[in-house]
Amino acid sequence: MKKSIKKIYDKIHPFLSFIKRYVAMIVILAFLGVYSYLTVHVNSLVQTEPSAAQLDDRVKTISKTKIDQSAVDNLLNLQEQNIEVKSLFDHARENPFNE
DSSP, rough: OOHHHHHHHHHHHHHHHHHHHHHHHHHHHHHHHHHHHHHHHHHHHOOOOOHHHHHHHHHHHHOOOOOOOOOOOOHHHHHHHHHHHHHHHHHHHHTTTTO
């Protein structure tokens, strides 16, 4: 049993010494290979266009926002009645990102 392990070790020893010498380069090349494969694969996925049937199905599921006209009328009525609210609306229209 020990002799067979020794024979196997003698056969594998040159390979192990080669790997020990170039382990950093092997790891870097493996990483670059995986990275380049993923880059090419993602690029091919990004460039594929959906079919017309897929687009139609997707558009059908989108619901359009409906604004109640009475709510709009209520807001306009309140704006006309209250000076503070009117100035607040005017200020928000001038710069909507400033509080």
